[in-house]
Amino acid sequence: MTNKQLTIILCGIVVLLGFAFGIYGHFNKKSETAARLAQENSSVFNRSHAPTYGPPEAKVRIVEFFDPACETCRAFYPLVKRIVDSHQGKVQLVVRLVPFHKGSDVAAKILIAAHKQKLFFPVTEVVLNSQDAWAAHDNPNPERIWTFLKGTSLDAAKAKQDAGSPEAQAVLDQDMADASTLQVTKTPGFFVNGRPLKDFGHEQLKALVEEEVKRVYAE
Amino acid sequence: MTASSLTSERQWTLLTVSWLVALVSTLGALFFSEVMDLEPCVLCWYQRIAMFPLVLILGAGAYTQDASSVKYALPLAIAGWLVAFYHCLLYGGFIPATLQPCGKGVSCSAQKLELVGFITIPLLSLIAFSIIVLLLLAAKKDSKL
Numbered sequence: 001m002t003n004k005q006l007t008i009i010l011c012g013i014v015v016l017l018g019f020a021f022g023i024y025g026h027f028n029k030k031s032e033t034a035a036r037l038a039q040e041n042s043s044v045f046n047r048s049h050a051p052t053y054g055p056p057e058a059k060v061r062i063v064e065f066f067d068p069a070c071e072t073c074r075a076f077y078p079l080v081k082r083i084v085d086s087h088q089g090k091v092q093l094v095v096r097l098v099p100f101h102k103g104s105d106v107a108a109k110i111l112i113a114a115h116k117q118k119l120f121f122p123v124t125e126v127v128l129n130s131q132d133a134w135a136a137h138d139n140p141n142p143e144r145i146w147t148f149l150k151g152t153s154l155d156a157a158k159a160k161q162d163a164g165s166p167e168a169q170a171v172l173d174q175d176m177a178d179a180s181t182l183q184v185t186k187t188p189g190f191f192v193n194g195r196p197l198k199d200f201g202h203e204q205l206k207a208l209v210e211e212e213v214k215r216v217y218a219e
Numbered sequence: 220m221t222a223s224s225l226t227s228e229r230q231w232t233l234l235t236v237s238w239l240v241a242l243v244s245t246l247g248a249l250f251f252s253e254v255m256d257l258e259p260c261v262l263c264w265y266q267r268i269a270m271f272p273l274v275l276i277l278g279a280g281a282y283t284q285d286a287s288s289v290k291y292a293l294p295l296a297i298a299g300w301l302v303a304f305y306h307c308l309l310y311g312g313f314i315p316a317t318l319q320p321c322g323k324g325v326s327c328s329a330q331k332l333e334l335v336g337f338i339t340i341p342l343l344s345l346i347a348f349s350i351i352v353l354l355l356l357a358a359k360k361d362s363k364l
Binding site for chain 2: 004005007008011012015016019022023026027185
């Protein structure tokens with residue numbers, strides 16, 4: 001190897017190291033900001049309108065910012081449910097609706113209407129299972145959801161009325177405002193007892209929940 | 220004249236510096252899109268199409284000290300410069316926004332990032348392409364001598 005080739009390789013390594021350092025710094029800053037925002041705005045985690053899964057007396061609360069049109073939210077849905085189920089009585093899930101995708105706000109309002117009939121989770125399951133049929137990102141058709149809901153016990157006439165009500169819009173606006181306060185720009189966004197999930201992933205979420213369960217229930 | 224002529228010292232330095240400019244620009248572009256989540260618009264993609272291969276062409280040219288790499292890199296650099304120039308005009312409002320080629324997706328004329336007040340991403344791109352074109356033109360002059 002000549003000196004020139006060595007120079008090229010060394011230059012390349014230096015630039016790549018700088019790049020890696022930049023990425024590390026950026027994510028570090030971002031997660032610090034997320035944690036600080038969550039701490040400063042802890043009231044946004046206590047919204048009585050939000051649907052919950054799991055016992056209300058649970059001391060560990062997962063807050064999920066959820067978009068019905070988001071594929072990753074669909075993939076996470078059974079996983080999050082399993083995390084709640086596996087910690088008998090100690091963990092509760094709170095769902096906040098943030099329809100970032102086009103047409104997804106219609107779906108979110110249907111879920112809000114379903115929550116009024118205490119059917120949030122069964123309806124969410126139907127909406128997620130039929131996601132491919134209504135949530136194409138370039139051409140969404142959320143009105144199709146109603147046909148898929150025929151098999152559920154949802155009172156469709158009432159739900160349609162509720163979905164179009166200003167209260168449903170207010171719930172959505174509140175959830176979107178809270179997401180914006182916490183700088184949640186991607187779904188699903190998880191907070192466990194107000195602590196943001198820094199490194200996204202199922203295992204990481206499980207670990208964060210377990211950590212909180214150990215901490216809170218050891219006291 | 221041989222098919223692939225070895226670079227002179229000066230040519231090699233010019234190649235290496237232009238390679239470094241292309242490398243930093245490429246990684247910078249990836250940082251904006253993948254790390255900071257700024258979605259590239261159509262014009263940004265055309266500039267990327269010109270910039271990304273320059274890293275490999277100039278890198279291979281400098282590594283093997285091949286002077287002919289200049290003539291392969293130069294057209295790419297000039298094409299990228301033209302798109303960057305057009306993009307800057309669009310950004311600066313010198314071309315009416317109605318003429319912009321991107322109908323859907325991310326707007327090419329929306330200001331996303333401004334460093335110290337006036338340095339925008341298209342301007343960074345134009346500066347990078349300008350440096351590369353100038354360095355390569357200087358390197359090309361050497362080949363003729």
